[in-house]
Amino acid sequence: xxxxxxxxxxxxxxxxxxxxxxxxxxxxxxxxxxxxxxxxxxxxxxxxxxxxxxxxxxxxxxxxxxxxxxxxxxxxxxxxxxxxxxxxxxxxxxxxxxxxxxxxxxxxxxxxxxxxxxxxxxxxxxxxxxxxxxxxxxxxxxxxxxxxxxxxxxxxxxxxxxxxxxxxxxxxxxxxxxxxxxxxxxxxxxxxxxxxxxxxxxxxxxxxxxxxxxxxxxxxxxxxxxxxxxxxxxxxxxxxxxxxxxxxxxxxxxxxxxxxxxxxxxxxxxxxxxxxxxxx
Amino acid sequence: xxxxxxxxxxxxxxxxxxxxxxxxxxxxxxxxxxxxxxxxxxxxxxxxxxxxxxxxxxxxxxxxxxxxxxxxxxxxxxxxxxxxxxxxxxxxxxxxxxxxxxxxxxxxxxxxxxxxxxxxxxxxxxxxxxxxxxxxxxxxxxxxxxxxxxxxxxxxxxxxxxxxxxxxxxxxxxxxxxxxxxxxxxxxxxxxxxxxxxxxxxxxxxxxxxxxxxxxxxxxxxxxxxxxxxxxxxxxxxxxxxxxxxxxxxxxxxxxxxxxxxxxxxxxxxxxxxxxxxxxxxxxxxxxxxxxxxxxxxxxxxxxxxxxxxxxxxxx
Amino acid sequence: xxxxxxxxxxxxxxxxxxxxxxxxxxxxxxxxxxxxxxxxxxxxxxxxxxxxxxxxxxxxxxxxxxxxxxxxxxxxxxxxxxxxxxxxxxxxxxxxxxxxxxxxxxxxxxxxxxxxxxxxxxxxxxxxxxxxxxxxxxxxxxxxxxxxxxxxxxxxxxxxxxxxxxxxxxxxxxxxxxxxxxxxxxxxxxxxxxxxxxxxxxxxxxxxxxxxxxxxxxxxxxxxxxxxxxxxxxxxxxxxxxxxxxxxxxxxxxxxxxxxxxxxxxxxxxxxxxxxxxxxxxxxxxxxxxxxxxxxxxxxxxxxxxxxxxxxxxxxxxxxxxxxxxxxxxxxxxxxxxxxxxxxxxxxxxxxxxxxxxxxxx
Numbered sequence: 001x002x003x004x005x006x007x008x009x010x011x012x013x014x015x016x017x018x019x020x021x022x023x024x025x026x027x028x029x030x031x032x033x034x035x036x037x038x039x040x041x042x043x044x045x046x047x048x049x050x051x052x053x054x055x056x057x058x059x060x061x062x063x064x065x066x067x068x069x070x071x072x073x074x075x076x077x078x079x080x081x082x083x084x085x086x087x088x089x090x091x092x093x094x095x096x097x098x099x100x101x102x103x104x105x106x107x108x109x110x111x112x113x114x115x116x117x118x119x120x121x122x123x124x125x126x127x128x129x130x131x132x133x134x135x136x137x138x139x140x141x142x143x144x145x146x147x148x149x150x151x152x153x154x155x156x157x158x159x160x161x162x163x164x165x166x167x168x169x170x171x172x173x174x175x176x177x178x179x180x181x182x183x184x185x186x187x188x189x190x191x192x193x194x195x196x197x198x199x200x201x202x203x204x205x206x207x208x209x210x211x212x213x214x215x216x217x218x219x220x221x222x223x224x225x226x227x228x229x230x231x232x233x234x235x236x237x238x239x240x241x242x243x244x245x246x247x248x249x250x251x252x253x254x255x256x257x258x259x260x261x262x263x264x265x266x267x268x269x270x271x272x273x274x275x276x277x278x279x280x
Numbered sequence: 281x282x283x284x285x286x287x288x289x290x291x292x293x294x295x296x297x298x299x300x301x302x303x304x305x306x307x308x309x310x311x312x313x314x315x316x317x318x319x320x321x322x323x324x325x326x327x328x329x330x331x332x333x334x335x336x337x338x339x340x341x342x343x344x345x346x347x348x349x350x351x352x353x354x355x356x357x358x359x360x361x362x363x364x365x366x367x368x369x370x371x372x373x374x375x376x377x378x379x380x381x382x383x384x385x386x387x388x389x390x391x392x393x394x395x396x397x398x399x400x401x402x403x404x405x406x407x408x409x410x411x412x413x414x415x416x417x418x419x420x421x422x423x424x425x426x427x428x429x430x431x432x433x434x435x436x437x438x439x440x441x442x443x444x445x446x447x448x449x450x451x452x453x454x455x456x457x458x459x460x461x462x463x464x465x466x467x468x469x470x471x472x473x474x475x476x477x478x479x480x481x482x483x484x485x486x487x488x489x490x491x492x493x494x495x496x497x498x499x500x501x502x503x504x505x506x507x508x509x510x511x512x513x514x515x516x517x518x519x520x521x522x523x524x525x526x527x528x529x530x531x532x533x534x535x536x537x538x539x540x541x542x543x544x545x546x547x548x549x550x551x552x553x554x555x556x557x558x559x560x561x562x563x564x565x566x567x568x569x570x571x572x573x574x575x576x577x578x579x580x581x582x583x584x585x586x587x588x589x590x591x592x593x594x595x596x
Numbered sequence: 597x598x599x600x601x602x603x604x605x606x607x608x609x610x611x612x613x614x615x616x617x618x619x620x621x622x623x624x625x626x627x628x629x630x631x632x633x634x635x636x637x638x639x640x641x642x643x644x645x646x647x648x649x650x651x652x653x654x655x656x657x658x659x660x661x662x663x664x665x666x667x668x669x670x671x672x673x674x675x676x677x678x679x680x681x682x683x684x685x686x687x688x689x690x691x692x693x694x695x696x697x698x699x700x701x702x703x704x705x706x707x708x709x710x711x712x713x714x715x716x717x718x719x720x721x722x723x724x725x726x727x728x729x730x731x732x733x734x735x736x737x738x739x740x741x742x743x744x745x746x747x748x749x750x751x752x753x754x755x756x757x758x759x760x761x762x763x764x765x766x767x768x769x770x771x772x773x774x775x776x777x778x779x780x781x782x783x784x785x786x787x788x789x790x791x792x793x794x795x796x797x798x799x800x801x802x803x804x805x806x807x808x809x810x811x812x813x814x815x816x817x818x819x820x821x822x823x824x825x826x827x828x829x830x831x832x833x834x835x836x837x838x839x840x841x842x843x844x845x846x847x848x849x850x851x852x853x854x855x856x857x858x859x860x861x862x863x864x865x866x867x868x869x870x871x872x873x874x875x876x877x878x879x880x881x882x883x884x885x886x887x888x889x890x891x892x893x894x895x896x897x898x899x900x901x902x903x904x905x906x907x908x909x910x911x912x913x914x915x916x917x918x919x920x921x922x923x924x925x926x927x928x929x930x931x932x933x934x935x936x937x938x939x940x941x942x943x944x945x946x947x948x949x950x951x952x953x954x955x956x957x958x
Contacts, residue, residue: 009625010398012664015683017501018491019398028395029409032388032472036416039469042431042438093330101327108320119331125577126339127530129547133345133554133570134338159335223421223533228554235422239537242426250430253423260418265411489697492664495684496691496768497758498714507710511701593744594700 040257047251060247073248079237080252082150086233087219089154091212094165097158099208102166103200106173107182120166123159128224131159139229150232156225161218165211168267172207206270213263220256343574345567358568367549371572373460374529374545381467382524388468389475390517393483401484413473420470421533428466428538433457460544463535467528474527475520482516482591512594519587526580530573546573613640613798614675614765616661621670623656630656632822633670641796643789644827645809648819649845654802657819658768661800663687674766685714690759690797691768695775697755698743704730704754705739711762729757732791749780756788760795767792767799773808785812806846810834818842838872840954843883850889850926851881853956861953863946864900864920871950880953884946886915886929891936892945899943902926904936918944 013019020028050057064073105112123131135156146152178200185195201208223235234256242249346358361367392409399406419427432438434451442448456462486509494504532547543549546569553566616638623631630653638644646654659665661672663684671678679687690711698707708726717725730736733753743751752772759767769788773781789812792799803809809816810830817827818841826838837843844851854863856875861868863882892899902918905925914932917925928944936942 009665012666013398013488013491015501016491016495016664017504018486018488020394025395028391032392036412036469036472038438039427039431042436043427045437046430097326097330101324104320104323109324112324119335122335122339124526125581126335126342126574127532127577129530129532129550130342130570130573130577131335131338132342133550133566134341134343135334136554137341138333138338155330155334158330162335217418221418221421221423223536227533227536228551235533238426239422242422246426250426253426257415257419257423261411261415264414264418268407268411268414487696489693489695490699492662492684493691493693493697493699493755493758494710495664496662496687496689497711497762498685498688499710500685503714508699508701512699 040254043250043254047247047254049247060251064248064251073241075232076237076241076248076252079232079234082232083220083234085151086154086157087216089151090157090161090219091215093154093158094161094211094215095208098162098165099169099204099211102169102173103178103196103204106178117166117170120162123162128160128222129228131156132225132228135225135229153226153229153231153233154219156229157215157219157222160222160225161215164214164218168210168214169204169207172204172210176203178203209270210267213267217260217263220260339574342567342570344571345564346569346571347567348564350564358564359571361565362568362572367569367572370544370546370549374547377460377463377467377545378525378528380464381471381528382521384464384468385471385475385524386479386517386521389472389520390479390483392472392476393480396480397483397486409476413476416473417470417477420531422537424466424469424534425537428457428462428469432465458538458540460539462538463545466534466538467531471524471528475524478520478523479516482513482520485516485591486512515587515590515594519584519591522580522584522587526577526584529576529580612763612765612796613642615640615673616766616798616800617671617673617676618657618661619671619673621657621660621672622668623653623660623665624668625656629822631660631667634822634824636817636824636827638798638800640798641793643792643799643801643812643814645801645803645813645816646819647803647806647809647816647845650804651821652819653822654804654819655770658770658800658802661766662689662691662768688762688764689766689768690762690764692752692755692759692770692772694771695748695751698751698758700743702742703739704735704741704743704746707743707754708739708758708761711758715762725761726757729761730754732760733757733787747780748776749784752776752784753787756791760791760797763795763797765798767797769799769801771802771804774803774805781808788812810846816846818845836871837952840881840883840952843871843952844954848886848927849883849952850886850924851954852884852920852924852926853922854880854882854953856880856953861951863951866898866900866946868946868948869950871952875953875955879956881956883952883954884926885949886927888947888949888951889926889928890945890947891928891930891934892943894943896943896945899945902942902944904938904940904942906938907936918942 010019014021047060048056048058050059102116105116139152139156142152142155181199181203182195185199186192190198220234222233223239225231226233227236227239234252238249238253238256241252347354347356349355349357362371396406396409430436432450434455434457439450442450451457457465490508490512491504494508499507530547532551535545535548536551539545539548543552550566550569550573553564553569616636618634618636621631621634622629632653634653634657636644636657646657648654656665660667663679663682667680670680672680674687674689698704699710702710705723705726708729709722712722712725727736727739730739733756735750735753735757738746738750738754743754746754755772772788773784776784785808788799788801801809801813810833813830815827815829816833818825818833820841826833826842828836833842833846837846843849852863854861856862856870856877857867858877859870859874861870861880861882863884868882894901900920902920905917905919907914907916909932912932913929914934915927915929916936917927920926926944
């Protein structure tokens with residue numbers, strides 16, 4: 001049966017009940033869309049408000065570029081730097097610890113795959129708020145060993161992003177026949193190191209990028225662990241700033257949201273370009 | 281929310297694994313076994329150590345500290361504290377918020393998925409909605425709190441408009457937004473997108489042939505939905521519902537940013553215990569509360585994986 | 597493969613099938629004409645196969661008959677009544693799909709009863725009739741199973757029972773065997789044929805496999821690009837194809853360059869009668885069947901020298917490909933006892949059978 005979508009096919013589907021008709025479809029999507037767009041719109045509107053007077057102004061936005069801005073918002077900018085550093089280190093953990101392990105298990109320990117999968121699901125069942133109860137004593141040791149700087153928090157974040165990163169990389173591993181590729185490489189006299197670098201990693205780009213982007217998005221939005229371990233990151237700083245200058249807080253929240261949107265949109269497009277490419 | 285990607289993971293665990301490649305299967309000859317020997321196993325140690333220190337140990341600590349006093353003596357008083365009316369009320373409030381937002385999120389999300397039936401998987405509409413849903417499902421905590429304060433808070437657009445034009449003050453009976461009732465509204469904002477992400481594959485798994493067979497056998501649209509589509513979708517729907525419940529139950533950041541007074545739900549109660557405000561005058565209540573949460577989460581996620589395996593069996 | 601004895605059938609009701617007619621049916625999909633004026637008349641109880649390559653419109657025609665597709669113009673008549681505006685669920689047809697059509701959450705029995713349920717048949721009667729239908733397809737003891745517990749062949753049998761239990765006037769089968777293993781395919785097609793004959797139901801069977809179509813159908817309609825090229829009995833299509841497309845599609849042919857001279861086809865000096873419409877003189881490809889070429893010795897008149905390229909053992913006969921002096925490959929069907937070696941030279945004789953010819957650029 002032809003897979004080409006056409007009006008007649010659509011009408012036929014509606015007639016037998018497999019699809020909603022045009023009107024119903026757009027009413028549902030329209031109403032839900034509007035309701036969900038409203039809070040974002042309200043946030044944007046808020047950033048332009050002129051105090052309680054009811055008027056609107058650009059001051060809150062332009063104020064960010066003032067000479068004083070760097071000083072007044074020093075804490076916030078430090079916090080942003082912290083979050084970015086944490087994002088980088090977390091991605092590093094994913095690429096250096098998780099990725100090789102996943103490839104190793106996929107190639108050499110297929111029976112351990114279920115175990116690995118299970119481990120990567122645990123952070124869903126043991127949410128951050130529970131994990132943090134046990135992280136406090138662990139971190140008191142970490143601080144003694146590696147110092148009290150912010151980047152050590154990334155160790156905890158690596159765990160938090162495990163489910164997402166695992167799924168992104170695994171779906172890539174499943175889609176590409178890694179076993180056959182590595183065997184082809186081996187029979188062509190490449191050692192394991194070269195097989196990894198020249199054969200496997202180029203084919204895992206999509207999953208690696210997806211895992212990285214989603215890790216960044218999660219790290220930027222993380223609040224629970226940072227707050228309860230008394231560290232400063234973007235989210236804790238936003239909360240704090242909101243008490244003195246809510247406008248700036250909302251502006252940065254919007255920017256963070258926009259960045260997360262761009263990252264997640266890119267993941268979606270990465271997945272799509274691969275699909276159309278392989279269909280040719 | 282950390283639960284956002286559970287569906288695919290658990291479904292993957294429930295489905296049959298991809299066919300084993302003969303050369304990666306453990307061979308029976310001892311020489312083969314020895315060659316995939318110590319060195320390769322060594323490759324697993326970084327990850328193993330990492331999850332040991334930062335996942336297993338904290339988890340074990342979290343669920344067991346409740347059994348000990350500050351001095352290290354074994355005690356059951358903290359666990360007994362879970363039965364205290366105060367704590368039971370916070371669990372009840374947590375269940376209530378989670379259940380209501382799960383149901384509302386599930387129903388609205390299912391409607392959105394229904395509205396997307398038949399759209400091209402790689403078309404513009406679907407990709408936009410996919411991306412928006414994945415962003416909004418992650419959109420929580422402080423930023424979400426800001427959004428809702430801006431949207432329906434005391435000084436928000438909507439509140440002021442309602443007060444000035446229709447004369448209706450939504451906060452006449454108290455500032456509910458900053459209490460558990462407010463969480464009902466706010467959590468729904470990430471529950472619905474999570475439902476869309478989780479449930480859409482199930483709806484797409486409805487085979488066209490079933491609707492066509494229904495028609496050729498004399499059934500109407502109504503019989504298709506009542507006798508075929510709903511029953512087939514039921515495990516997936518309820519599984520997703522459980523996932524949404526777990527998601528709301530384990531959420532902390534949004535409530536932390538929004539609820540300023542007291543600790544009406546369990547995650548906030550844990551915060552109070554950690555920050556050493558006295559909770560029932562006991563010392564390791566955080567651990568006990570954590571244990572309680574984990575028990576609930578394990579039960580819910582187990583139910584979810586059971587329902588997911590049923591789904592994948594039918595929709596092969 | 598063992599032959600299975602026919603299982604108990606439902607009471608034979610000859611003539612209960614309907615007449616089915618497609619008159620000048622036209623259907624387009626987004627700019628492409630899927631059906632360009634199809635005319636087809638089927639007698640009650642007849643088994644017609646729609647055969648053709650993918651995209652020829654055979655599935656579209658079937659779905660138009662079922663009502664799952666609408667048509668742009670033309671009429672579809674069942675028992676003389678135009679059903680083009682009747683919705684699918686009111687057309688009283690039975691349909692078997694290529695795959696995945698059993699309802700996964702219902703047992704086999706519930707699946708089969710479904711059509712009866714839609715017609716509000718009482719519970720007890722439903723159960724008896726469904727059990728009968730399952731017996732008819734040889735799955736009487738599988739009523740409590742679920743679709744995912746059955747093999748592909750078993751699932752299609754259940755689908756067949758489900759479609760037939762309501763005694764529809766017309767049975768439509770959309771490539772029902774394509775997704776099955778070869779052995780199961782052959783077995784099941786025989787059963788489908790036997791059951792529809794016993795029940796006297798008018799049947800339309802879509803397939804791209806010409807062997808299948810020729811084996812089961814009373815008449816076959818060969819389709820290409822939205823048109824019916826030829827309708828006839830399998831024998832007619834094979835022996836007297838109306839045009840080169842049909843000749844090429846139905847059965848195996850070798851394309852050997854030759855010429856039409858004075859109404860005859862001349863190939864390697866041999867004059868053969870021309871099949872079909874008279875053609876003007878000129879270069880052509882003669883479409884020669886493997887069974888119309890024989891192994892011979894060099895001294896025979898008209899023997900053509902050739903080299904063996906490959907040979908396949910097909911059980912009851914052998915088919916060998918030869919390379920002719922002019923570079924064409926010709927397939928020859930012969931006795932299994934002759935076993936040509938690759939590279940060997942041999943001689944071939946063409947039988948005096950009419951051949952179809954398609955024009956060739958010089």
